[in-house]
Amino acid sequence: MKINKIITIVIGCLALFALPVNAETPILEELMRKYTFPLIFLSMAGAVFGVGYLYFTGLLPRIIFDTWAWIDERFALHRYVSLAKREYYSVVYTLLPATGRTIPQSHTERYNIKSVWYWYPFYSLGGLSFFAYIILTITGIYLGFYYVPDGEFILDENGHSTSGAYQSMELIMTQVTFGYIIRAVHHWSAHFMVASVFLHMMRVYFVGAYRNPREVNWMLGSLLLMVTIFFGYTGYLLPWDSLGYAAGSIGLEMATSIPAMGPLMAQIVFGGTQLTGDTVTRMYWLHIFVLPLIGTILIIIHMALVWIQGEAEPH
Ligand code: HEM
Structure with a gap:
């Protein structure tokens, strides 16, 4: 042609x-x-x-090999891979030398709890929280194409009070192909994540895995719990429906009732001491930028520490 x-x-x-x-x-x-x-x-x-x-x-092996060779020829990646390997083994061998573990004993080791097989599924709860976070990110990106963070009240053609935010939710639910499924998956993954993060924390507590040397990870985890709850709260407000508005009123009352700091907190989190269109803008920015940024950094450090320190598993 x-x-x-x-x-x-x-x-x-x-x-x-x-x-x-x-x-x-x-x-x-x-x-x-x-x-x-x-x-x-x-x-x-x-x-x-x-x-x-x-x-x-x-x-498959040939394609992987050729692709790797193509990239490696240009960026000499093998150097960084061997560097990472050396670091990995230096960490593993320092913590777990051939003679035995050097990290302090966990609760189950100390009290010589031998067989606790029924506990094992609870060790997947941190991983499941992470999985939910990934699903939320993917579905959230899709919803972000259509959601409009406009909380100013207007009247629709029937004279009912509505807002740009609410109308964009209606669009997602009725006009966008599979939009209602994506929204439902986002909604239920959020519930799932709150539950699994909380249960993960309980597992960590009940096997005593929060103790030396994992105190820092416990503290990072506590921050992650707060991030998760704030994610849920800010997301709940976004549709700006009756539920979201009511939750906004409760949150605003709680913030303003803080002695001395109240109005300042309300200003920062809700964009003022009244619920306005600014509240939705603020919640939106927290939900799609601030919390994902903080959450992602914390999760990376949290899971890196699990990798470095190993899990306090019962043996
Ligand atoms: C977004 C939330 C969270 C994610 C994605 C996450 C992820 C993980 C993962 C994948 C592990 C490996 C072991 C496992 O899966 O159980 C882990 C371990 C751990 N997590 Fe979390 N976690 C979160 C929240 C929390 C919270 C709320 C706490 C406590 C306040 C916490 C404290 C810990 C501790 C101390 C460990 C080490 C446990 C051990 O060595 O047995 N994490 N976390």
Whole structure:
């Protein structure tokens, strides 16, 4: 095919996308609403089938090797890999030399609790909290394409009070393909995460894993619990429906009732001592930027410490 033809087709396609279906909804936006989620799903399924195909035809190792060689030739990554390996083994051998463990004993070791198999599933709760965090991040990114953090009250065409935030939730629930499923997965993962983080903390407490040398991780964990709860609270307010508004009133009352610091706290967290459109903006920024930033950094340090110190498992 001649290059001119290709350019014409590309420009033609772009022009088609730019054509508005109606004044407010350009066709690209319309297509995105309808097909983004099915496309993400299909690409994931395609990736799984593709990798499966390469695996069963025996091509996978060669492709991995060639890709690695291509990158390594340009960035000399093998140097950093061997550096990381050396660090890893130096940590593991310092903490776990061949003669036995050097970290102080855990509760179960100290009291010689031999067989506690029924406890083992509780050791996955930290991992499950992390899993929920990942799901929340992915579904949150998708919701972020459509959610509008506008809490100013307006009247809809029937004269009912509504807001840009609430209308964007309605759009997600009714117009965006699978939007209601993504929202539901986000909603239930948030519940799941709060429960699993709390149970994880109980597990850590009841096996005595918070003790020397893991006090720092316990303290980081306590911060993570607060981050998780604040995530839940700020997210609950975002739809700006009756529930969110009521929760906002309660939170605002709680903040303003703090002696001396009250108004300042309300200003920082709620954007003022009254619930206004600014409250939603503030909650939105906390929910999608401040808390994810703090949470992600804390989770990375928390899990790195588990890796360095090992788990206080019962033996
Ligand atoms: C976002 C929340 C959290 C995540 C993603 C998380 C993740 C993890 C993971 C993956 C582990 C490895 C062992 C396991 O899975 O049980 C772990 C261990 C640990 N976590 Fe968390 N955690 C969170 C919250 C907390 C909280 C709220 C506390 C306590 C206040 C805490 C304290 C600890 C301690 C002390 C350990 C070491 C336990 C041991 O060595 O047996 N974590 N955490």
